[in-house]
Amino acid sequence: MVDEAKTKTPKRLTKKELRSIFLRYGIMTESAMSYEKMHGATWAYSYMPVGEKYYKDNPEAYKRLLTRHAVFYNTEPQTGQLVNGIVASLEEQIGMGNKEIDENVPVTVKASLMGPLAGIGDSVMQGILIPTLLSIAMGLSKGGSALGPVFYIVAYAVIATAITIIAFRSGYKLGVSAIDKLIGESAKRITNMFTVLGMIVIGGLSASTIAVTTTVKIPFGDKTKGLQEILDGFFPGLLPLILVLFTWWLISSKHYGPTKVILILTAVAAIGVLIGFL
Amino acid sequence: MVDEAKTKTPKRLTKKELRSIFLRYGIMTESAMSYEKMHGATWAYSYMPVGEKYYKDNPEAYKRLLTRHAVFYNTEPQTGQLVNGIVASLEEQIGMGNKEIDENVPVTVKASLMGPLAGIGDSVMQGILIPTLLSIAMGLSKGGSALGPVFYIVAYAVIATAITIIAFRSGYKLGVSAIDKLIGESAKRITNMFTVLGMIVIGGLSASTIAVTTTVKIPFGDKTKGLQEILDGFFPGLLPLILVLFTWWLISSKHYGPTKVILILTAVAAIGVLIGFL
Amino acid sequence: MVDEAKTKTPKRLTKKELRSIFLRYGIMTESAMSYEKMHGATWAYSYMPVGEKYYKDNPEAYKRLLTRHAVFYNTEPQTGQLVNGIVASLEEQIGMGNKEIDENVPVTVKASLMGPLAGIGDSVMQGILIPTLLSIAMGLSKGGSALGPVFYIVAYAVIATAITIIAFRSGYKLGVSAIDKLIGESAKRITNMFTVLGMIVIGGLSASTIAVTTTVKIPFGDKTKGLQEILDGFFPGLLPLILVLFTWWLISSKHYGPTKVILILTAVAAIGVLIGFL
Amino acid sequence: MNGTLFIQACLVGLLSYLGAVDCPWMYGVVGGFYILGRPLVAGLMCGLIFGDVQAGVLCGLAVQAVFIASMHTGGTSNTEITYASYGGIGLAMATTQNPAIAVTLAIFIGQTFGLLFYNLRMAGFSYYNHKAEKACRELDKRGLIMNQIVYPQIVTFLVRAVPVWAAIYFGKVAVQRLLDVVPVTITDIITVLGGVLPALGIAMLMNMLIKKKVELIYFCFGFVMIAFAHLSTVALVFIAALIAYLIFNMSGHNGQNQDDSSKVAVDTADEYEDKDLF
Amino acid sequence: MNGTLFIQACLVGLLSYLGAVDCPWMYGVVGGFYILGRPLVAGLMCGLIFGDVQAGVLCGLAVQAVFIASMHTGGTSNTEITYASYGGIGLAMATTQNPAIAVTLAIFIGQTFGLLFYNLRMAGFSYYNHKAEKACRELDKRGLIMNQIVYPQIVTFLVRAVPVWAAIYFGKVAVQRLLDVVPVTITDIITVLGGVLPALGIAMLMNMLIKKKVELIYFCFGFVMIAFAHLSTVALVFIAALIAYLIFNMSGHNGQNQDDSSKVAVDTADEYEDKDLF
Amino acid sequence: MNGTLFIQACLVGLLSYLGAVDCPWMYGVVGGFYILGRPLVAGLMCGLIFGDVQAGVLCGLAVQAVFIASMHTGGTSNTEITYASYGGIGLAMATTQNPAIAVTLAIFIGQTFGLLFYNLRMAGFSYYNHKAEKACRELDKRGLIMNQIVYPQIVTFLVRAVPVWAAIYFGKVAVQRLLDVVPVTITDIITVLGGVLPALGIAMLMNMLIKKKVELIYFCFGFVMIAFAHLSTVALVFIAALIAYLIFNMSGHNGQNQDDSSKVAVDTADEYEDKDLF
Ligand SMILES: OC[C@H]1O[C@H](O)[C@@H](O)[C@@H](O)[C@@H]1O
Ligand SMILES: OC[C@H]1O[C@H](O)[C@@H](O)[C@@H](O)[C@@H]1O
């Protein structure tokens, strides 16, 4: 931190200003999302309080601030508050005149963090937290009770809000020093850890959510027996497993997009039903 | 080992003498335990056979022997036979006149081993072995059969006695060389291993032994449903888990002693019952 | 690879010749197995196509080829196609006149690979693959359905044939370079991995296949209760576990051969039945 | 004109806007897309609106099962879950209140109109993005806010609330007629498709997480723990966390921590902790 | 005077001395505190003394459940288990023979008089400890034995056997009267407290074992394996042992073993073994 | 002469040759020993031959359970499974068609005549091996083929097909008589032995795999997962694979990969992969 006593002007961001940056980002992130810019200039909007504080009398600097935060950007928005926190601390330093931090730094930081964080963030939030809470809630809703959705609403609101707050605070506290931590060896380990967590949990998720059973009956002496029953006898969930691996292969090896995959899956379902297999 | 052939006097401890040291320690360890000295001078009592053998004619050395073994000492008494074995071999060397081993060595060895061994010993004996055997025994006693306690008596007597014997023998065999093994890198790994074992098993233990259920009924349309049943639906044992984490937090972060914690738990139970929650 | 353009004579093995080597080995490996030579001269037979191709006019070289492949050799025959593939690529080089590869190399390669591969191969094929497929098949055969054996026949034929083909191809592709990979650090890690896999799976196998139960009844007040039921209450499968550990101890520590062990097990069964324990 | 239905349709349309991924007003995606946008919550909301909470929740439950693994990554979605939720459940509540119909309608609307509108809008917003960027360069604060927030929100409101409102208000009769004529095979196919669809979301996540084919082992482990061992997702999360933590520690034991491993004494454990993870 | 009751009370009092932590005569804590002192064993003993083994074991079973995780570490105990066992079960056997009453009495006696007497004695024994230390310095062997063994044993006998004897001999009538007047709420609270108490012992152990908060993951894993997967403690011990062993090996793969890893050939595995662990 | 039985006996004899470990004609051990030779397949075959597939499969099932862990390693076998399969099941099908009888006969034939013939042949083939080796040295191609393939096959056909044929053709009457007189104790012992026998194969495999006693932990883990957690073998294979993979990775983190760990950037993950394993 620069010596705050020396010069009069450079003041740190107040709590209120920080809260404003936090909320502007948190609320508006995806307000104008396009494939071209994704979160793009939401950042410029979020950092207007910084401009108002430090660059009131320096329109060129203000412009540079908004312009550097109007480029393509995309990450998971909730855990992404971490980056917002880091950038807030960087822009604060720049605004306060710390010459050691170039105006390019926030841009580089954003560009290098958004990718990994999108991966971790999506798998933790969409891959683990949401499905887990939803499956608990679905259990509570059996029979049509409102308990399930109410539980989900409360639980997700509390947890996700907490995550955004903690992420922003940690980012702001770490500041520049975060870059090492988030890009270095240790970050790779943490990413790896969450990736493993994610892979295991979505493995379980596919067992509990994909519902494909065959209706084929095969003759057993004079009686018939469901093929599904036989499959369940040695590999419960074999069809869902095959299906998800097939879909994954379409995406990862064939590089098909979701729409193409949906068409294929629809075809699979249609043919399966028509030949009497599914 | 010193050259035994050279001088006539220095004889090694006989089997009988070793057995005596082993038994004196094993039997008397906690005979006069106080918060101030804990096992304290039991050690002096245990090493009287050494004094009788080597220092019959050297009262000063005898006094030093007893005195150095009258200080504060505390560890898990059963697995603690390991330290007794090591010290036996050290005192034997000192008694036989091996000048390489200072009279301070046994004291240092005891002081540095007692801590780690208390940790491992307590968690293995009180945290794993005893609860596991007891829960087996309790299973055997369902309906009031004497089989359970008889099983426990035999099983624990055999296993614990074996542990004391093996511990003492290993300690005596390792002797000085044990210090490296027990304090070095490898010891940290072993400690760590047992710690992990302990943490997992007591996690299970808390699931199987803490019995807290709520009696709250919540309305479900026209019927009511037990809250406990709902909890069991998505997190069996949630209340016990919360309770044990709360208790742990009282001890580890608030640094409350057991008595204070018992009072708090009693208050929790009382309030829980009075408001109709438990 | 040597420069193929320079000289006219040295041609690589054709697909047909490679297939012939693959099949001769795959089919004939154990055709004349004795304790003394095991697979022995099957190798000479397998490499006759190489002799016909390269040494038609050089009977001495042809003799050396057959002779060096007539020595003791033993490994798991199916996964063993890996070695066959490596040796095929080595003999091809030798046949084509590559002076860098001594005629001893194939012999050394065979000798150093056969041991580890026997260990891994047997445990993967006989210890994991076959019992797993068989237990699935046995499930399908409950009640006498032919589905079980048919499933096993198809599944094993497909999987095992695929393994032999992949093994041969990988071996041939890797060639000399395989030696490093198969003997170095990395090979030790892979061996170790398969060993762990094997140990866990055969642990499970013993729980599901060894069937020993005691018929002893013990009095419980006025009623009696089966000892087996009591054992199941705290350690299901305790008797099978003891039995398999005992058998393992006979083999690994006492170094008894299978026949001796069978006699002992028969004695155990007989005595167990006669005293009314089993 | 049916006044009640009109108001109901308006409310559902409004909710389908508030639960959209690009709607900011519910604290961004936290309260919007990830709470209001989930079919289970939509079910509750529609239940309240149409005066039958139980039927609403049951529809929500059925639709949620199809979309539980719905993913929204990198701006791409495998389904337009908000159109699906409110269009499907809303229409079903307005007509049969049958969960199966809700699922059919949700899939149909989500995968056709839903994705169409979504992708058109995502493409179209480039226009506002460019204008917002220009506003940044020119320090036109009002322009930034209008182009980044106001105009896009108006557009997204129109393309979401209006079609959903129209679908419910005018679709009621059409749906009822359609249900009478649609062949049962189509319903069957859509039902099967409902079971198949979660595979897509999961496969998209797998594509993000799984870098090497070997890592499928994690995925399969998760699958097996649910499919064979019948654990719940909550339990799996804990198990996965343990494995992930082991891997985290494992990877930490090389490289940087190596050299100073001897310095890391027991009492510095806490600082060490910070350096590592939490 | 009731002669039978007098003798019964004497026997129970004697056992409560023999099962005390500081009583040496049953091979130290092995046969004393950890066998005779356990409520399950106390139940059997009291059953024998009062002539109804079944009722005794049932009381022991109920009390044991409360105290299964009772810990005695560093001289501190969360309960005075011996007073609790023999006071509680003994009194119950002398009166109602009702297990629930036994639990209530055990908790009451253990947590009040029990802990009081225990702590007073632990404080008081400093007196003898000092005299024993003095005896060591003066080579007063008799003094050592008297102050380290004889006097403390007399004291501990008096403060244990006498109160328990009195409680049973005189308490019988009082307890019966008390049971008639005590409000049911109190009984309820004590019942709940019985389910809650094990949390204390476990939390004490956690406090010893868990150094970093992250390590709670081990604890939770154990909890989940029992609570969700319904494994028995015995199974958990094996699983935990595997995990602990993996961690042991893992930690061994850095530092010292690194440099010479190439030297560790397969055939030296056995020596290597010794160096490492068993 | 009974013509049908004659032909049936011939067919069973032929199969017992084709399923032998040293018979090449079914693509070596793949289709022979490991398919035709398995009791479950033998049951199907004998069922077809004797015209009652169901009875045959049931006999095969019973015998397979005894021999599921049968091992053939290093030329040594714990049983002669092919004699056992075709002799035992064939004879049972010719007589009572009772699975228990099939097991008894299989064990009896496999462990006596079977092993005897097997070991004699294994010893005797040294003769042909030497002649084949000589043929190699003399470039006598015909001699190699005759001695390595033709003669050994004739011999093995004779010592396998003929005795099995004879056993069935002549044994039918004998077996039926025997069954009337054999005491029930013998049957009991053989039944028990049937449950015990798998222990031998498993112990042989353990002997190959387990190098240090500590590694029993892997074995016990597998045992516990089946015996306590009631998982199926298929599930266990996945779990074991995960553990093995963790260990593989773990061991890779020392030595060679260490120094260049910093170079292994994320994008080179795929090449890295090749270097490591798959
Ligand atoms: O993948 C990161 C991120 O990309 C876009 O912003 C959206 O699809 C988000 O839902 C997602 O979290
Ligand atoms: O904690 C080590 C040790 O301390 C004291 O000696 C007693 O509390 C023992 O029960 C305990 O094992």
Ligand SMILES: OC[C@H]1O[C@H](O)[C@@H](O)[C@@H](O)[C@@H]1O
């Ligand atoms: O042990 C390797 C190998 O040895 C011999 O060749 C036979 O026993 C085979 O069945 C076995 O696979």
